[in-house]
Amino acid sequence: MATLTVERVSKSFGKVPVLHGIDLSVADGEMIVIVGASGCGKSTLLRIVAGLERATEGRIVISGADVTRLEPAERDIAMVFQNYALYPHMSVFENMSYGLRIRGVPKPEIARRVAQAAEMLGLSGLLERRPRELSGGQRQRVAMGRAIVREPKLFLFDEPLSNLDAKLRVAMRAEIKRLQRRLGVTSLFVTHDQVEAMTLGDRLVVMNQGRAAQVATPMEIFARPADTYVAGFIGSPAMNFLPATLTEGGLGARIADGPVVRFADGPRPGMAGRSLTLGVRPEHFALGGPLPLSPDLVEPLGSETVVHGRLPSGQEITLRLPGAPPGHGTIGIGIRPEHLHVFDGKTGLRLEAEPAIQPPPRVAA
Amino acid sequence: MRRKVIFPGTALPYLLLAPQLAITAVFFFWPAGEAVWYSFLRQDAFGISTQFVGLENFQDLFADPLYLQVVRNTLVFSVSVTAIAMSVALLLAVLADRHIRGRETYRTLLIWPYAVAPAVAAVLYIFLFHPNIGLFGRALNGMGVAWDYRLNGDQAMLVVVLAAAWKQVSYNFLFFLAGLQSIPRSVLEAAAIDGARPVRRFWTVVFPLLSPTTFFLLVINLTYAFFDTFGIIDALTKGGPANATQTLIYRAYIDGRVNLDLGSSSAQSVVLMVAVMVLTLFQFRFIERKVHY
Ligand SMILES: Nc1ncnc2c1ncn2[C@@H]1O[C@H](COP(=O)(O)OP(=O)(O)OP(=O)(O)O)[C@@H](O)[C@H]1O
Ligand SMILES: [Mg+2]
Numbered sequence: 001m002a003t004l005t006v007e008r009v010s011k012s013f014g015k016v017p018v019l020h021g022i023d024l025s026v027a028d029g030e031m032i033v034i035v036g037a038s039g040c041g042k043s044t045l046l047r048i049v050a051g052l053e054r055a056t057e058g059r060i061v062i063s064g065a066d067v068t069r070l071e072p073a074e075r076d077i078a079m080v081f082q083n084y085a086l087y088p089h090m091s092v093f094e095n096m097s098y099g100l101r102i103r104g105v106p107k108p109e110i111a112r113r114v115a116q117a118a119e120m121l122g123l124s125g126l127l128e129r130r131p132r133e134l135s136g137g138q139r140q141r142v143a144m145g146r147a148i149v150r151e152p153k154l155f156l157f158d159e160p161l162s163n164l165d166a167k168l169r170v171a172m173r174a175e176i177k178r179l180q181r182r183l184g185v186t187s188l189f190v191t192h193d194q195v196e197a198m199t200l201g202d203r204l205v206v207m208n209q210g211r212a213a214q215v216a217t218p219m220e221i222f223a224r225p226a227d228t229y230v231a232g233f234i235g236s237p238a239m240n241f242l243p244a245t246l247t248e249g250g251l252g253a254r255i256a257d258g259p260v261v262r263f264a265d266g267p268r269p270g271m272a273g274r275s276l277t278l279g280v281r282p283e284h285f286a287l288g289g290p291l292p293l294s295p296d297l298v299e300p301l302g303s304e305t306v307v308h309g310r311l312p313s314g315q316e317i318t319l320r321l322p323g324a325p326p327g328h329g330t331i332g333i334g335i336r337p338e339h340l341h342v343f344d345g346k347t348g349l350r351l352e353a354e355p356a357i358q359p360p361p362r363v364a365a
Numbered sequence: 366m367r368r369k370v371i372f373p374g375t376a377l378p379y380l381l382l383a384p385q386l387a388i389t390a391v392f393f394f395w396p397a398g399e400a401v402w403y404s405f406l407r408q409d410a411f412g413i414s415t416q417f418v419g420l421e422n423f424q425d426l427f428a429d430p431l432y433l434q435v436v437r438n439t440l441v442f443s444v445s446v447t448a449i450a451m452s453v454a455l456l457l458a459v460l461a462d463r464h465i466r467g468r469e470t471y472r473t474l475l476i477w478p479y480a481v482a483p484a485v486a487a488v489l490y491i492f493l494f495h496p497n498i499g500l501f502g503r504a505l506n507g508m509g510v511a512w513d514y515r516l517n518g519d520q521a522m523l524v525v526v527l528a529a530a531w532k533q534v535s536y537n538f539l540f541f542l543a544g545l546q547s548i549p550r551s552v553l554e555a556a557a558i559d560g561a562r563p564v565r566r567f568w569t570v571v572f573p574l575l576s577p578t579t580f581f582l583l584v585i586n587l588t589y590a591f592f593d594t595f596g597i598i599d600a601l602t603k604g605g606p607a608n609a610t611q612t613l614i615y616r617a618y619i620d621g622r623v624n625l626d627l628g629s630s631s632a633q634s635v636v637l638m639v640a641v642m643v644l645t646l647f648q649f650r651f652i653e654r655k656v657h658y
Contacts, residue, residue, distance in 0.1 A: 052554050073560040085551035089573045098569075099559035150559070 002063040002153035002186050003028050004049070009058035011044055018044050019210045021058070029184040031177075033201030035191055037233070041210045042190040046156050049188060051075050062153055078147035079156040082163060084139045086131040086146075092118075093127040096145045110149075117145045120179070137168045144176070148183065155180070155187040161196065173199060194234050198222070206230045224341075228348035231279045231341055237306060237318045239279045243345065246274040250354070253278055253342065257313040259290045264337040266353030275345030280335050282306065282320035289334015293317055298325045307331075397638060403631035422632035431608060432616070432633075439612040442526060443590035449530040450586055451579070454537030459567070461538075462545040479535035483596025490528040490601060514602070518609025521602045525610050528601060529594045537582050544578035545571070584648040588641060613637055 004026040011019040018041045026032050034042045047053040049060055051072035059068045067075050086095050100110045118124045121141040131139055147155055161169045177200055180187050191197055197204050198218045206213045214226035225231035231239045244253040247260055250267035253276050254260045295309035307319040342351045407418045426432050496502045496513040505512035514520040556566045595614050604611035621630030
């Protein structure tokens with residue numbers, strides 16, 4: 001049982017900066033998912049926590065103890081690798097018990113723990129096999145088992161599901177979630193799959209080019225993305241972005257070459273004409289609005305229909321509509337203001353509504 | 366991981382194999398057959414008459430105390446050369462594998478001994494170990510050690526072992542390095558996270574995973590020490606002093622070319638051939654079965 005604190009961790013490989021001051025604090029038993037595009041530094045961050053890489057700056061603290069300078073062996077963590085990294089010359093039993101044998105755990109205790117983990121993971125019949133005699137899914141379980149038997153302070157997962165086929169991936173995802181809940185071990189889980197991230201994480205860290213763009217619960221990230229990167233990364237199909245300008249008094253936005261949308265939740269700060277980016281998720285358009293959309297691709301998915309099209313300005317829009325496809329030809333769409341996301345046009349950062357100025361309460365006579 | 370190339374028909378593969386088969390036949394099967402034949406014959410001292418003597422050459426051989434001493438020399442020599450050449454190469458490969466950066470230079474420097482001709486290697490070792498002109502030889506004598514490998518049999522053995530091992534280190538190094546590099550980094554990292562310190566990691570993960578390479582090199586090195594060290598021994602000690610550094614291959618040469626005892630020399634060659642066949646069979650059986658991951 002442990003907490004983890006990552007303090008201003010930066011990393012450069014030679015002259016190439018990869019991480020720029022990551023801060024993160026993980027509560028006991030929490031599952032944090034680190035998600036981001038390929039090459040954004042997810043694995044590097046995880047490997048710094050594991051002790052496999054040295055941070056250029058910053059500290060790693062596990063349960064109050066500074067482990068920044070410690071070897072991986074001294075950190076009492078377990079890691080599941082993308083390629084599983086099983087010991088090819090050892091049986092499943094030996095793979096799972098290796099860490100315990102090194103720590104000098106008594107034999108009966110080793111046997112007990114391995115049997116228990118094998119039972120939990122459905123590996124009981126496979127303990128004598130070598131890794132090469134196992135399927136991908138079974139290898140994945142052995143890697144999990146090797147982590148579990150150690151009863152470490154921290155679990156680290158580096159894309160452990162990405163080598164599995166789609167169906168197994170969903171099953172293992174659920175299994176990992178259940179195991180993590182049951183064992184209550186503080187965990188970091190790296191993935192580039194947003195569905196995995198949303199379903200597994202108590203909180204997510206969305207990384208963008210070596211920075212943590214947002215750290216929040218999945219729903220929070222979906223409902224109030226901190227910037228256009230996060231907004232575009234989480235949600236499928238991706239959010240639509242429309243350039244716009246702020247109207248007088250900050251009460252609404254004028255879409256380029258289009259109508260004005262009034263903000264439902266209150267005015268945004270800034271002068272009229274301030275450049276904005278409006279974010280609208282595909283499912284948050286309404287049919288029968290003022291924007292004429294000419295569809296170029298209609299994908300009926302059964303319970304819903306995805307429409308890709310263009311506005312007269314050339315702006316591409318993706319739309320998700322419940323039910324069957326609409327008829328041919330241009331459709332009029334509108335934005336539902338209560339679902340509008342407003343971002344600064346230059347920095348891409350989210351602009352929250354200013355608290356409305358309350359009129360002074362009238363004094364009762 | 367075996368790669369298979371499919372040829373259309375059967376003529377082409379045989380055609381491609383033909384030169385190799387022809388060379389093997391002319392330069393191996395033919396002389397080998399002759400050696401087997403001569404090992405059953407005996408010539409008189411002037412080479413005038415030849416008679417069939419059956420297994421007598423072999424009986425004489427194994428009754429000869431000198432030959433038994435040569436067998437012992439060969440075992441000591443081969444085992445020492447193999448052990449030294451392999452352990453030094455493994456050590457260097459592990460160091461090189463760690464410091465990936467200077468690897469190219471390192472590799473180039475290390476491959477040199479392999480490219481050096483046996484005679485040149487021997488001259489180099491004379492410059493190192495000669496009691497009067499050698500670097501170490503003079504130093505040892507200066508320190509009061511009675512060092513002269515031309516007089517002391519054990520010292521002579523030490524020098525030929527070192528020279529022969531030195532020449533083989535580069536070859537072993539390259540294979541060990543390739544073997545080390547084919548071990549996935551993440552497996553070693555997993556072991557580190559599991560709590561294994563570098564030495565423990567080496568013996569429980571790296572070394573077992575290297576065992577196919579190690580085994581292959583073991584056979585190659587033994588074969589090298591048995592058959593390929595003639596040049597070094599001849600240039601350094603000529604089998605002396607007092608036959609202390611005569612190995613089987615060297616003895617076969619002396620009996621054949623110097624003593625002109627073709628029958629005995631042929632019998633010795635046959636013994637050597639049997640030895641190498643056993644080694645090879647052993648290797649095939651073992652590699653096919655156990656040491657593969
Ligand atoms: N050992 C290294 N030496 C130099 N650069 C490195 C090294 N390891 C990683 N990098 C660089 O650091 C950046 C981040 O790599 P990292 O592996 O953390 O990405 P990632 O987010 O895990 O990506 P992916 O989803 O593809 O696994 C990449 O640009 C990569 O090229
Ligand atoms: Mg990665």
